[in-house]
Amino acid sequence: MPRTLTPFLWLLFSAGGTVAALLFPVHLFLTGLAFPLGWLHAPSYDSLRTLVAHPLTRLYLFVLISLPLFHWAHRFRYTLYDGLQLKHLTALIAVLCYGAALVGTAVAAYTLLSLS
């Protein structure tokens, strides 16, 4: 891992952690529990398509998916090092974690562009 990348990765970790902390509980509660269990009325397919067609919504969703994935990559990477004592696999773990976040970001970008 080049040293110059570390502050940038930490910034992504920090930004992603903030996005997840502020917005994931409400999204998770609504789409994972309140809507499926009928506690609250879920939006219709058509209203969601209208909402997602707006560029600002798609920018919001891109940030909502991508940054928390990089937050995970950074945190999980160090948890594997320390928690499971896998220091000898440093490079492999870093490539797998950040690579997975990059793939998720690419799929999110592709999906959101196709929703216009």
Added chain:
Amino acid sequence: MSAAPRYTTYHPRWYRRRVSVWWWLESSAYTGFVVRESTSVFVALFALVILWQLRALAQGPEAYARVLARLHTPPWLAFHAVALLFVLFHSVTWFNLAPKAMVLRLGGKKVPDRLIQGMNYAAWLALSAAVAFILVRR
């Protein structure tokens, strides 16, 4: 002792005590640390769930209805119930650590920790209400 000793800046390997992989169960502070770090797994999984829903939304009404039906099954409800606890733990620990991660100074004085935490919780409340206002059908 014929071989010349090698000097390193670190302790020789044989002086290191072996630490169990379960070191983090030895004290509640360590366990809290590992639980806090592992919230990131649920954060990533839920990001993928959002992505999964968006892909279905792009594919059409039938695909989206299938995803909604899947989310209604007990395994997914159980997953979301557990994930909500972990994500809430992430939020609370994140906001409480915010004053330590970013020290704000106003007019040469350090902004009190409580104030920074309070602003984080207020932003959390406001954003949650805004998302619910937009998404929940009235």
